Amino acid sequence: MILEGLLARAVQMSTPLLLGALGEVMVERTGVMNMAIEGIFLLGAWAGFTGAYITGSLSAGFLCAMAAGVVVGVLYGWITVFLKQHQIVTGVALNILAAGIGIFFYRVLFGVPLLPLTVEPLRPLAVPFLSAIPVLGPALFRQNILTYLAWGAMPLGWWVLFRTRAGLVLRSTGANPEAVDAAGISVERVRFGAVLAASALSGLAGAFYSIGYLGLFSNDMIGGRGWIAFALCFLGNWNPLGALLGAVVFGIADAAAITLQTSGIRMVPNEFLIALPYILTIAATLARKRFNVPASLGTAYTKEEK
């Protein structure tokens, strides 16, 4: 029973990591790091909760979360792609802004309630027959809609990136923006578009924590998971399927922490389990030997001028 619960939870907990990492892979392939990802997760969680609480509709909540992601993406993309400012500095600034702004508007809207406000989170949808398979069935086929979508999005993302015209443009932009420019495509537009798409995905990922899973919002609910999605892009070698593999590992670690905490088993200190995903991030980053880093990653593209 514990194993079944653990697996189901691992699949569930990998959902936001998948969405965030997929967006990050796409945008980094164009040469831009979405350094605002942690802040977008948090604002997505807040906007998703607020939208769902006010309208009473989870779908509206998820749309609000994506919109919040896009708003941050517009700001980040405008500053880094068009104004060509430093990506890390800009990202850090936006993350600090996001950390304050979510809770600020939460209090403006709802005051400081004695008990946290809640909404009904997403419900699992069992796939007929398949969910009856022992152990694996409930893990893979008794999940909520967002989890199915996230898992489906990874192979789809791989296909887009490596098998379509748009994917070729994305990859070329990161590997040699001059080539894209010479082919008559605007490097800035490609990058800005990718930032917006990645930000929407990250906003959606953040909303998973508030309305996809817990049904409430608190300002520390992301707790660095945006950065894990960010690291998964590196670990997955800028490949959606690689990121999927990494997300499963982190999903298991996250689920193990929660499962063991709630089951009362005291094999290892709780703090260790909570820290486990972060320890794994560091270890896995160190363990990788070769990276397919996009050659222009982190640098703004300026057309050749005299």
Added chain:
Amino acid sequence: MESPHTEALSLRGITKVFPGVLANDDVNLSARRGEILAILGENGAGKSTLVKILYGMYQPDSGTVSVNGRAVGIRSPKDALALGIGMIHQHFTLVPVHTVWENVVLGLDPSSGRPAGGKGAALELEKLGRRYGLEVDPFAVVADLSVGMQQKTEILKALYRSVSILVLDEPTAVLTPGEADNLFAFLREFRAAGNTVLFITHKLGEVMEIADRIEVLRGGRNAGSFLQGEVSERELAARMVGGDIPSVGETLVRPAGRDVLEVRDLWVRGGRGHHAVRGVSFTVRAGEILGIAGVSGNGQEELADCVCGLARQERGEIRLDGRILPREDPGAVFRAGVGYIPADRHREGLVLDMTVEENLVLKNLSAYSRKGFLREGAMRKNAERLIGEYGIRPPLPGSRTASLSGGNQQKVVAAREIEAGRKCIVAVQPTRGLDLGAAAHVHRMLAAARNEGRAVLLVSTELSEVVSLSDTVAVMSGGEIAGIFPRESADLRTIGLLMAGRKGEPS
């Protein structure tokens, strides 16, 4: 029969100004179908600017471009491609980690009717390759290909878009002779199909071999238009470098003295592993400026880098005042009394975010610090003295170097290096990007150093600069010294021929 439709391309009155530089000044140019037009000129003659305007990478300040008799506005490479204009850049615009076919279909207009998928594109590429002698494996990764194959990929990219006007910017600079022959064979084939080629070069031999017509540019202006067969190499060389002897700088105040810098049989490898400097020998005496002329990329910068300890000396020997100069140790060379004004002052000469007084002591920190603390008083005094002597504006030691004009930034570098170069000064492109007034100032600084009895090695691709400033003129071509003359007997036509890789008459 001559009809207006045979004119594939025409540029009228093209003018383009960059800050401080008039790159193109009322340039006219036209090319017909079935014609190879060579655009010949020295570095800085405005060739590249002109074709970048044609390809939509720059916008002209005035003038019109017509394609097939119709005036067009080319705002971007996309517009150029839509008009059937393809460009082969000097530095390829390929994605090295992708395959040949992926590079070819990148950005392909979906309405072109050409397949964008791997298999379809590969078939088409093989067909094109056979037709034009440009066989490249469509599934090879570009990074694994030789430079010649990469260029073929670039050309295939253009052909895949059915261009009828192909612009090549110095296409043979990176090729072996065999690869160049293949390229020429292709260009003839392409011309025979009724297409137009614009071939940009500074090599006379290529012009004589491949061009139907030749347009010479000099200093951003038209300097003659010729049909093949109507003109000799000597005439072209003269048009390229300009007929008149440039105004002569200050004359030598006293005869040159002892040998200061002696270079013997020097060999240096360039960035791509080839021998960039091939057995060069010369001597610079006290009170002499030795100017090295030549088209860029013929080993001059590697030579200067090596003398100053920044490049590995594979063979040969460099002596300063009779003593072997330390190898690959720029600090020791500097302390031995050799100042270096590098070609790229922003990258190698200055820290733009630091102040003028900091930049002025950058290479000599030990003299301006004590126990790890900077001696600010001494730094300030040094800066005030140099600012006064070299006329650096604004005369504020604390101003940020980036806020200075290009000319004043160069004065900062020159002031520091001339101060340090007690015995010898190596100056590479010392006036690149400067306006006339600032250039004259730098020239006066170098002449003054010479007059004080120092040895000056000047490297420049501006022939007029070399000839007007130097006491002795050397020409470098293909990594070798092609000729060396006292200024009085330097003949511009001969120098022009030597620069263009032709043997001149014995001097």
